[in-house]
Amino acid sequence: GTQLRSCKDEAFLSHPHLLQKVNAVARKYGLEDVPKEVANLISHATQERLRNILEKLATVAEHRLEIYKN
């Protein structure tokens, strides 16, 4: 699986907004407000998801440059 390479103190996502969003979904399922820890995990996972995409984008961009050079 994928592992986080760095753990910054600053949260990736805005926690008030994230909690609002997550709690709204949880309520739809009849669940109580989510613990902060859960929001924290989602924040890290989202960062990881975007990092994976950005790494792929960087690889694609490199290939494109090589094509132009040839």
Next chain:
Amino acid sequence: GPGGLMLGESRVLDKRRLQELVKEVDPLEQLDEEVEEVLMHIADDFIDNVVNAACLLAKHRKANTLDVKDVQLHLERNWNMWIPGFGSEEVRP
């Protein structure tokens, strides 16, 4: 009231924070505004996907609160993602 809050309008991800991540991955990368928008969408969709799936898992457990393990299980199964350091640390196989 709180029911009037529009989810789509709350910016969960700050553009500055996204740019920091971009620089971390590739210091030379410059993102077009369009690409930025797409990434913001992907983040939003990802959060929706994870939260909805985790809620279903919590319901399945007959729990009334979303737990870290619900989120972790979904991330592991569907996204091949294991993020350590959350909740009870179980011994992994």
